[in-house]
Amino acid sequence: MRKLAGENHASAMTESLGKARPHESALQHVTGAALYGDDTPLPSDVLYVATGQSPVAAGKISEINLAQVKRSLGVVDVLTAADVPGSNDVSPVYTGDLLFAEDRVDFHHQTLIAVAATSQKLAEAAASRLEVLIEQETPRLTVDQALNANDFVLPTRVFRMGDAASAIASAEHQIEGQLHIRGQEHFYLEGQVAVAVPTETGGVSVITSSQHPTEVQKLIADVLAVPINEVQVKVRRMGGAFGGKETQAAPLACIASLFAVRTGRTVKYRMPRRDDMVQTGKRHDFEAKYSLGFDSLGRLQGADINLSARCGYSADLSEGIVDRAMFHADNAYSLGAAEIVGRRLRTHTVSNTAFRGFGGPQGMLTIECALDEVADHLHEDPVDIRLINLYRPDACFTPYGQEVTDFRLRPMMEQLITDARYRERRAEVTAFNQTSTYLRKGLALTPVKFGVAFTATHLNQAGALIHIYTDGSVILNHGGTEMGQGLLTKVQQVLAGAFGITVDRIKVTAAATDRVPNTSPTAASSGTDLNAMAVLDAAETLKQRLSSFLISQGAGSDIRFGGDQITDGQTVWSWLDVIQRAYLNRVSLSATGFYKTPDIYFDKEAGRGRPFYYYAFGAACTEVVVDSTTGEHRVTQVDILHDVGRSINPAIDRGQIEGGFVQGMGWLTTEELLWNNSGELMSNSPSNYKIPTAFDVPERFNVALYQKDNPEATVYHSKAVGEPPLMLAISAWCALRDACRRPGEQLPALGVPATPEQVYWAMTGERSHAQRRDLQ
Amino acid sequence: MQVVVNGAVRTLVGEPEYTLLDALRLDLGLTGTKEGCRSGDCGACTVLIRESGQLPFYPVNSCILPVGQLEGQEVLTVEGLAQDGELHPIQGAMVDHHGSQCGFCTPGFVMALAGWLEHQKIKDVEDQPATQAIQEAIAGNLCRCTGYRPILEAARAALLKPLPVLGVGATAGQDALSDPTNRSLAELGLERNQRGQMNPGEQAPQAADLEQSSEIATASQTLGDSAQDRVAAFRVGLDPNGGGARAFYAPEDLASLHLILSALPDAVLIAGGTDLMLAVTQSGGALGDVVSLSKVQAIQSIELNEDSGVIGAGATYSDLMDSARIAWPELHRFLSRLGSPQIRNRGTVGGNLGTASPIGDMLPILLAMDAMVVISSAKGVTRQLSIGDFIQGYRKTALNQSDYIREVRIQGLQDFHRYYKVSKRQEDDISSVSVAVRVQTQGQCIRDVSVAVGGVADRALRLADIESAFIGKSLTEASTLDISALVGEVISPISDVRASAAYRTAVTARLIQRAMIEASGDSMATIYEAASDA
Numbered sequence A: 001m002r003k004l005a006g007e008n009h010a011s012a013m014t015e016s017l018g019k020a021r022p023h024e025s026a027l028q029h030v031t032g033a034a035l036y037g038d039d040t041p042l043p044s045d046v047l048y049v050a051t052g053q054s055p056v057a058a059g060k061i062s063e064i065n066l067a068q069v070k071r072s073l074g075v076v077d078v079l080t081a082a083d084v085p086g087s088n089d090v091s092p093v094y095t096g097d098l099l100f101a102e103d104r105v106d107f108h109h110q111t112l113i114a115v116a117a118t119s120q121k122l123a124e125a126a127a128s129r130l131e132v133l134i135e136q137e138t139p140r141l142t143v144d145q146a147l148n149a150n151d152f153v154l155p156t157r158v159f160r161m162g163d164a165a166s167a168i169a170s171a172e173h174q175i176e177g178q179l180h181i182r183g184q185e186h187f188y189l190e191g192q193v194a195v196a197v198p199t200e201t202g203g204v205s206v207i208t209s210s211q212h213p214t215e216v217q218k219l220i221a222d223v224l225a226v227p228i229n230e231v232q233v234k235v236r237r238m239g240g241a242f243g244g245k246e247t248q249a250a251p252l253a254c255i256a257s258l259f260a261v262r263t264g265r266t267v268k269y270r271m272p273r274r275d276d277m278v279q280t281g282k283r284h285d286f287e288a289k290y291s292l293g294f295d296s297l298g299r300l301q302g303a304d305i306n307l308s309a310r311c312g313y314s315a316d317l318s319e320g321i322v323d324r325a326m327f328h329a330d331n332a333y334s335l336g337a338a339e340i341v342g343r344r345l346r347t348h349t350v351s352n353t354a355f356r357g358f359g360g361p362q363g364m365l366t367i368e369c370a371l372d373e374v375a376d377h378l379h380e381d382p383v384d385i386r387l388i389n390l391y392r393p394d395a396c397f398t399p400y401g402q403e404v405t406d407f408r409l410r411p412m413m414e415q416l417i418t419d420a421r422y423r424e425r426r427a428e429v430t431a432f433n434q435t436s437t438y439l440r441k442g443l444a445l446t447p448v449k450f451g452v453a454f455t456a457t458h459l460n461q462a463g464a465l466i467h468i469y470t471d472g473s474v475i476l477n478h479g480g481t482e483m484g485q486g487l488l489t490k491v492q493q494v495l496a497g498a499f500g501i502t503v504d505r506i507k508v509t510a511a512a513t514d515r516v517p518n519t520s521p522t523a524a525s526s527g528t529d530l531n532a533m534a535v536l537d538a539a540e541t542l543k544q545r546l547s548s549f550l551i552s553q554g555a556g557s558d559i560r561f562g563g564d565q566i567t568d569g570q571t572v573w574s575w576l577d578v579i580q581r582a583y584l585n586r587v588s589l590s591a592t593g594f595y596k597t598p599d600i601y602f603d604k605e606a607g608r609g610r611p612f613y614y615y616a617f618g619a620a621c622t623e624v625v626v627d628s629t630t631g632e633h634r635v636t637q638v639d640i641l642h643d644v645g646r647s648i649n650p651a652i653d654r655g656q657i658e659g660g661f662v663q664g665m666g667w668l669t670t671e672e673l674l675w676n677n678s679g680e681l682m683s684n685s686p687s688n689y690k691i692p693t694a695f696d697v698p699e700r701f702n703v704a705l706y707q708k709d710n711p712e713a714t715v716y717h718s719k720a721v722g723e724p725p726l727m728l729a730i731s732a733w734c735a736l737r738d739a740c741r742r743p744g745e746q747l748p749a750l751g752v753p754a755t756p757e758q759v760y761w762a763m764t765g766e767r768s769h770a771q772r773r774d775l776q
Numbered sequence B: 001m002q003v004v005v006n007g008a009v010r011t012l013v014g015e016p017e018y019t020l021l022d023a024l025r026l027d028l029g030l031t032g033t034k035e036g037c038r039s040g041d042c043g044a045c046t047v048l049i050r051e052s053g054q055l056p057f058y059p060v061n062s063c064i065l066p067v068g069q070l071e072g073q074e075v076l077t078v079e080g081l082a083q084d085g086e087l088h089p090i091q092g093a094m095v096d097h098h099g100s101q102c103g104f105c106t107p108g109f110v111m112a113l114a115g116w117l118e119h120q121k122i123k124d125v126e127d128q129p130a131t132q133a134i135q136e137a138i139a140g141n142l143c144r145c146t147g148y149r150p151i152l153e154a155a156r157a158a159l160l161k162p163l164p165v166l167g168v169g170a171t172a173g174q175d176a177l178s179d180p181t182n183r184s185l186a187e188l189g190l191e192r193n194q195r196g197q198m199n200p201g202e203q204a205p206q207a208a209d210l211e212q213s214s215e216i217a218t219a220s221q222t223l224g225d226s227a228q229d230r231v232a233a234f235r236v237g238l239d240p241n242g243g244g245a246r247a248f249y250a251p252e253d254l255a256s257l258h259l260i261l262s263a264l265p266d267a268v269l270i271a272g273g274t275d276l277m278l279a280v281t282q283s284g285g286a287l288g289d290v291v292s293l294s295k296v297q298a299i300q301s302i303e304l305n306e307d308s309g310v311i312g313a314g315a316t317y318s319d320l321m322d323s324a325r326i327a328w329p330e331l332h333r334f335l336s337r338l339g340s341p342q343i344r345n346r347g348t349v350g351g352n353l354g355t356a357s358p359i360g361d362m363l364p365i366l367l368a369m370d371a372m373v374v375i376s377s378a379k380g381v382t383r384q385l386s387i388g389d390f391i392q393g394y395r396k397t398a399l400n401q402s403d404y405i406r407e408v409r410i411q412g413l414q415d416f417h418r419y420y421k422v423s424k425r426q427e428d429d430i431s432s433v434s435v436a437v438r439v440q441t442q443g444q445c446i447r448d449v450s451v452a453v454g455g456v457a458d459r460a461l462r463l464a465d466i467e468s469a470f471i472g473k474s475l476t477e478a479s480t481l482d483i484s485a486l487v488g489e490v491i492s493p494i495s496d497v498r499a500s501a502a503y504r505t506a507v508t509a510r511l512i513q514r515a516m517i518e519a520s521g522d523s524m525a526t527i528y529e530a531a532s533d534a
């Protein structure tokens, strides 16, 4: 009997965990039944919101004239900073992120006023009639301009290990360089949206597309000057987020809520795509400078890395983002003595924000760019320089003092070198380039080591709520939000495994602040790590209750759950039977769960600690072909080996890896954010900001999961997979740069993103053109 | 006005610029069709439409499609794709292959691929489409989550499944068909279709036809009051109050078109709307009276002969691509780079001319092919202008009030020609630079050459100085002639978000040179060929 129960348990495991189950909403997605914020059914008296925006990037507001706006057809209400009853500051951590501009404007298209009108069109028409007088100032747009003005949103931080300057100076070889890394627009397919419904007590109930419902809830309460319990916020799903809905969704929800409370009507605020592109934050641009000292084998002795981020007009999340860039400036390598400096510059541009990787990609790109130069300097294959510098038993501490344990990259890279035939293909590429006249190929293999956990330690907590109903069906709720990453699918599988029931019995529902309170954002790749553990905690409580109940009814003490059944090794009861009997015997069938990540801490001032619970690893090998007449290029083959621990759902993990790679490839190749000299974003629509299409994805796109249990006590020993794969795309940029090298010449500089134009200048060696002077 | 949506007749009212997307989402409560950009760029709003029950459905961007163009037509949205609870093969395959993550793009992909599969059905089944064909089919659909691989696999899998019959006539449409009003609509569609099926010989309106049609127009104009009635007859009943200041007209023949244009000299013409509607959706503009050309069959035909051709102004890029497959392969190849399938299904050559944008991709080609633009007045009187004279400046043409473009005539199909387009992204992007070169040789000697460029000035233009530099040279000489300095002298492009001036100049010279190398018989492999071999 015991054995049988064990088998049952195993079969329930295979039914749910580790299975490539489709997304929990797949059927709703393909039939159009899945509802997003924009699809919320609305009453006929609903109001729509549009905003009046700053026509300049910097200046003092001398007059705002609303007469024309108020007179405009269909207008019901108009808001300015002065009309906010509570706080006009909607910053997530520090201060300075404003709902409405107050006495000055600090970026082009900053929100000055909001209009609520009876249709979207009328709201937009009214907002466009805003008259505003601004004493214009010359905007500071670049990192260098802000450095010259000594203008920072937050203090500079340094990680130090040993004496980098003297280690570099005394090394056999040195290189020095710099890299201008552009930002990235999220381009989630679903634009920002919020719908607010007033409640009878002066509060609101809000549907938003946010990764952080709790923060939206708190900020609405602050803005309305009501207690948090007057505000309910709900997120069923987002149409993509990528970090762009961690803080950026809140202003819409706040403005819609203000109007809802003032007018007593339902209010919908959905940004047209152009507003979304010019008014919401993006990935940070960085100015990176590095100098490395190394021996004749290419082994690093010391590194001095300066990362200066363009943060925009306010702090937003720039503290953690620049920290994470610094945390990843070593990527997978022991740098020797190291000094890593992170600066946070204030500019008259929209406040940059979270974006998949959260600064990590920029830090990592810097060291990968530098290592290619080390290889070039020594005439070595870059992959050998990478291998020789990987963390190793005698060099396993990061510049911030965390020991790198369970380091998997050496076997992973070696496996990928074999599987992708890197050495043979290196020879083929070299041979091709020797005979080809105008087409050139490039190849690169780069690793990723990405730290998992929020670096703000208190965020590493989660809550869950489970109800079991008398027909045996289960409702599962937790603080995590679904943005396409498959969180709800994975957590559903985890709970099915814990209860030993089929997935179909479990309904996953919207994140709602009145069900699970005080949640952290679904971010830092930690959605499953945190929420699934909280769910397991709640499941454990319920299983205990059910077990105690059965024991109290005379069952044996070894109760097991599996195969839609529960057994004590002697008798087998169906799930439904036990649930119904438990109910009749007054056993509570509802429980909450809680989890906090153990063992992590970080001393910000000292730059020391264990900020990460564990690292996720990956490696990618990418080949490209470039046309030297135009700089047009194409990725021709990608081979990826990525570490997911023990996969809860291999299809979802693969989807994250492929999607992350392609998104990273877009950042590094076609997606070019450009501002003109007055600080207006020129790449402000999908017609001039180009994310990859299906055509940009190579036919040979081989992805393998490196499945080996995470030694940490994560959920089923899996690993986070949301962000790390984005950085696999660094291999595409390195391969393009490899292709740009002219035989016998030095590795040329290559812009980021490597648009056809940037590749063209890299190939012709005309450095003077490599950076756009007219556009920032 | 009435449209068949998912098999049921629906009545729609709104302003002339009222889009199908708004009609579906706001009025019909069909929120499965998503709005991602409102500019034709993302494909989230993709639905299928067709003229009548007999033609296959094709995908379009509902966000820039004015409903006035759809009267009596059939629309299929994602909600109407599954039949009797049975998923369409592409829907099932998208689930099985994990083709959706956030799901917001999914309805658009499902519809684009369902539309593509409709066309595969009528093609040779042996002709297994390569990955590239599927990639092109979804070039107008953006997905930010999946990286596309699972979507491509879903399309490949769906292709192997039997396809259901879509729309009215299919089981889902039974209810609609049993309703007498609907039946008449379906029949109306049928009748239209028969009218539309001209014999190949009849298609191109020749000069003689032009005269004739202008006579018809004059004749009907003498009808006086009844002419007003005829104008009104093509007024699409969009206005809720039946009257109203602005209206949408959808004439079906030249005579009616002429009547309407005469009666409404300030009306704005719309063909595919893929340019015009952006003014509405992006800048909140309103149109005045709108006259749609999309049902005027007489200006939609294409005739490509051995060396010359006539392209109706109302011909869509998709039609042109089909016609050019054999007769004008270089154009066929090039057109896959223009917009996306959804855009090509609506956008027209006349619209490209009418816009006269410096980055209109057809314009350098037409310039290189010595095109003549045939313009008609509202009276039906026609005149011809060389395309060089037709384009007068930045988005400025030689069209007078109530003129319309009837067709464009090209020559030189037998000559060597090459068309290039450089953009940040390969698919569905606007040119940074486009270059069209046509070379006429006598033996090994260049007798004449046309070099036309787009994206480097306020308008598309021919580069006469460059042309003269080549004329009289042997092909080998021409292929090694360094023209970069000369190109730098004759063009002075601007720097903008798409490219810098320096890059535009450099690449223009390189592409002209490339054409000459290719003309000399040296075929230059592209990065795409290099990507697919090995």
Ligand SMILES: Cc1cc2nc3c(=O)[nH]c(=O)nc-3n(C[C@H](O)[C@H](O)[C@H](O)COP(=O)(O)OP(=O)(O)OC[C@H]3O[C@@H](n4cnc5c(N)ncnc54)[C@H](O)[C@@H]3O)c2cc1C
Binding pocket: B039, B040, B041, B268, B269, B270, B271, B272, B273, B274, B275, B276, B277, B293, B313, B314, B337, B338, B339, B340, B343, B346, B347, B348, B349, B350, B351, B352, B353, B354, B355, B359, B360, B361, B362, B399, B403, B404, B405, B406, B428, B429, B430, B431
């Ligand atoms: C997403 C997207 C991608 C695009 N990609 C490209 C591209 O790659 N290359 C490119 O060149 N263009 C591109 N375009 C622009 C557009 O599709 C083309 O210019 C197209 O040819 C316009 O044709 P239309 O029939 O849609 O024109 P419409 O929008 O209907 O009309 C455009 C203008 O021409 C006038 N007009 C139309 N027909 C006539 C006629 N017969 N006589 C007189 N005037 C007329 C109209 O009054 C209007 O002023 C793109 C557009 C979008 C939205």
Ligand code: FES
Binding pocket: B034, B035, B036, B037, B038, B039, B040, B041, B042, B043, B044, B045, B046, B061, B062, B063, B064
């Ligand atoms: S909404 Fe993006 S193409 Fe229509």
Ligand code: FES
Binding pocket: A189, A239, A240, A484, B099, B100, B101, B102, B103, B104, B105, B106, B142, B143, B144, B145, B146
């Ligand atoms: S699944 Fe999210 S955009 Fe495609």
